[in-house]
Amino acid sequence: MDDSTHTCQYNEEDGTMRMYLRGRPVVLHGPSDQDGLDPAKVAPPPQNKLKLEWVYGYRGKDCRSNLYLLPTGEIVYFVASVVVLFNVEEQCQRHYTGHTDDVKCLAVHPNKLIVASGQCAGHDRVDARPHVRVWNSVSLATLAVLGAGQAERGIWAVAFSRADGGSLLAAIHDAPDHVISVWDWQRSDKGHCLAETKCSVDTVVAVEFHPLDRNQIVTCGKNHIAFWTLDQTNVLYKRMGIFEARDKPKYVTCLAFNHNGDVLSGDSSGNLTVWGRGTNTVQRLVRAVHDGPVFSVACLKHGAVLSAGGKDGRIVMFDADVNPTGLENVIEGHYGGVRVLAEGRGSQLYVGTTKNCILHGDLELGFSPAVLGHVEEVWGLAAHPSLAWFASAGWDRLLQLWDALSHSTVWSKDIEERAQCVSWSADGGVLAVGCLSGRWLVLDPHSRDVLAQHQDGSEPIQTIQYSPDNKMVALGSRDNFIYIYRVEDNGARYSRLGKCLGHSSYITHLDWSEDSQYIRSNSGDYELLFWNATTCRQVTSPSSLRDAAWASNTCPITFTTVGVWPENADGTDINSCARSRDGRLAATGDDFGKVKLYAYPVTQPKSLCHAYGGHSSHVTCVRFTQDGARLLSAGGLDTSLMQWLVD
Template identity: 30%
Template sequence: MEGSQKEGVELLWSPAHSALSLPGSQSFYLEHTDDILCLTVNQHPKYRNVVATSQIGTTPSIHVWDAMTKHTLSMLRCFHSKGVNYVNFSATGKLLVSVGVDPEHTITVWRWQEGPTSLDSLSRTGAKVASRGGHLERIFVVEFRPDSDTQFVSVGVKHMKFWTLAGSALLYKKGVIGSMEAAKMQTMLAVAFGANNLTFTGAINGDVYVWKDHFLIRLVAKAHTGPVFTMYTTLRDGLIVTGGKERPTKEGGAVKLWDQEMKRCRAFQLETGQLVECVRSVCRGKDIFISASNDGTARIWDLADKKLLNKVSLGHAARCAAYSPNGEMVAIGMKNGEFVVLLVNSLKVWGKKRDRKSAIQDIRYIAGGLGREEKGISPDSRFLAVGSSEHTVDFYDLTQGTSLNRIGYCKDIPSFVIQMDFSADGRYIQVSTGAYKRQVHEVPLGKQVTEAMVIEKITWASWTSILGDEVIGIWPRNADKADVNCACVTHAGLNIVTGDDFGLVKLFDFPCTEKFAKHKRYFGHSAHVTNIRFSHDDKYVVSTGGDDCRYLPG
């Protein structure tokens, strides 16, 4: 019995974005009395389907309501004159920022769930937290940082400001251009956020500005030939989508996908037939996942509709699968020691290799941004780690093309590989083994890291290990070593879910450092659970069974 590597399937998630949708029918929220100027959807899982909208008028109001029931949850009575033209929820979903159409374009932060209850509708009236004049010129976008309830950014006509909520006060710093050559303050139309306090803004002249704190550090000239109307960051992989005005060419059109530093671009043909394409809003795809099975197939599934979208025959039994960070490729490990790399859109084979004779137990793309762009492979997809039953983890450099050259391997692994996870910077990999030891190795040389102080400082891009001090509490009393097969920590890092030999799925707090920790249990599998993953937004868990041949989204 080899942990999670018994007969069954393994899966990994696509870094995709899920938009609010109500398939199969239309319904309406009818409480507004005038033209609606803005809408935003709360992204926090606690407030799923919570929407905020506002309208024009001399005494406008912001409505916070449930998209499923159409019930008004809160009514924010504004002092904005003429209307509200932008609203946005904070990271925890508890706060809402609004921008007025008044001459000062007043910015107000609300605690939308607080305040007295209205007798006529049983909705709350909400409470104002802070308010201040935003700018004398028009503001186009105001958005909270995705990890904050106190910091947000506003952009508009020839200005941008970095705001901080301090108690009941709103403080701001203007964006500082400095002495950067060819840079001047443009009218900014869009904003997106990156790691390490980076901010990206799209300008009316087609440039993208990259800011660290409130200082300009880079200028991406002519990211689009016309205005950059919209930007979107996928938090899981940091990739940035931009949409703007562009003349379509053989190289692409008005939608472009960039790496985390706005240094590498992939453009997309929209095939509209227009001389000039114009895109006003962008996001990233639907919620999909891939499974690979002992039946020799790989299958792509739609999570929301629970439907099979596509499948391909692999020719051999499969044991594990992993999406590349940009979602364009998927690597699949086989029972016979081979692994293949498929192009997701077509499911055609991009490359394959067999350096081992025993089963590939886990396979992972690097999560960090090492390397350089070569042969169409982005830096964040440079290395592929392949762990096998032969007590090995091999590293392959994808920038060398379909030859899939092995450039290093981990030494001194005492048993078969169970799970692997890269560090956030891509410098290290942790390996859980059949000897029930967790080891850390350097990438790509494979040297084992034994210094406790070094290991303690590593930030892991993901956590699927069933071993370590961080997960002691997931093991039940009197458990055999093989009883817990698989685990996965949420992208937010708050919870861990496990699958075991008894068909149970369990949810714990993370880290889980106390023995026999409290947890929630979920039933559905009749046999052992072979693998488990959270969706990109942590709203769903998908588990896969072995002998029962089932996958269960929940």
């Protein structure tokens, strides 16, 4: 027998399925009324499908120039492998989902209709190669896919030409010697590469075509700004920008062009530099505009210039000649520094921040959030048992409460602990959060007050589940133990009943029986164990619980989820599993960025599913909303939350 495969053997006599995960046998007991299973039979996928309804989050932490206003009134930006088109006033989203891994850059064509977006390398060596996609922002149809297989790691910046009406596209490839390529993107559905050359050994952060001078391109990054010319024979020539020695910044961080064609650059020393049109020399230096780096420079339609600081959070307005106007605003620190500025309608501005928020407003009246997100890995996700609310928690110490119907944040709280899991009590009265330190907190979802806090071990609390009768709560820890507490005062007070000892690896998932008497649990070495909740003792005869009804199915290693494990599965491939409340559907989140939907129970080893991309990292958690109309998914490192309609 091949040790790596997930080969299932069904024993009709005792109704057990023997499943192998990385060579380890796991024996699963089916219900006593189970008719004979044929492991060779293939179960069909469910009739229901998923449709991406909403994406929560934005990638401002480490990406630039990724926020634009389209003529449709939508802002366009990205998170994970999805490009989001969001109409803030009408509160509706559309999604471009052609990418197969993290989108890293974005550009809008001069006609404001066509968009280019570039991605990095992903899990799939064939489909997830770095490339640029050019697409129509109204129909969402893909027009061209450029450079698949040419870039090594990813595309870091893209720009359309402007002086010729947008027939060319420039891209910066992330490689040991950063490469610049120029494309005739309309030549075919794969475009045509006109020129390609090494750009800089140092990091390149931005590329822009000159708006008035044909075939002129500017790039900037660590230790440099460079002025390029694409000649008649499609050869790229470079002139380096010449700084005075004492003024040479460590990084040139951003670019813009004023109305007469001068280049404006911001740098890591907080300065703005004006480069005379057609030259590579400094025409004017405006020193110390910001405390820390200038992350964005924008030239507005009426000629004014804005600069924004990543560290000081200030947005400062200058006139067309880069003289201060005295008008400025400061973004509140908890939103992060300013990463990018985009001009909206009238005096409106959109601001993307380093803490993955998008704000909108103006310099005189200030700014309010349009998009909030997590900034680090998200693992905790829980749907409210009766309302359309859900909670998320991550390594950024943020606990956030969301409304799935209005797609808005109810509140966001810094809990001062890196969070690993989150759970609602059975009546929705309180919210429990398990942290990486072994501490766990219980909060009132209305007042946001911490009602209780406890410490169990010093390793992460991986999962928390309240019993269906709300009288107990079980916590699975990385230290191999399950801790069980009695719940008192409507979830405000807790007293420890004991701990369950028996797993030889860390606890990954647990479920309660519907009668609140028993617990089942999975561990990092692919065990499925059963426990008496009130005595904290292991049930050593699993067959005695074969007919137990379980209140949830978050354990992926069970008889009713055998079929979610693909051939050759590693036991860590599936991070999360969930069953809809009506018991008709199961969903999983895996290490390959996929959300999968199955018909439940998934007892056939060969079960077909519907698989969905969108996340670009391991999907850490999936949960159905209380009415089963939606599925929620958390994207780990991609920091996004996605909401899917169950059609």
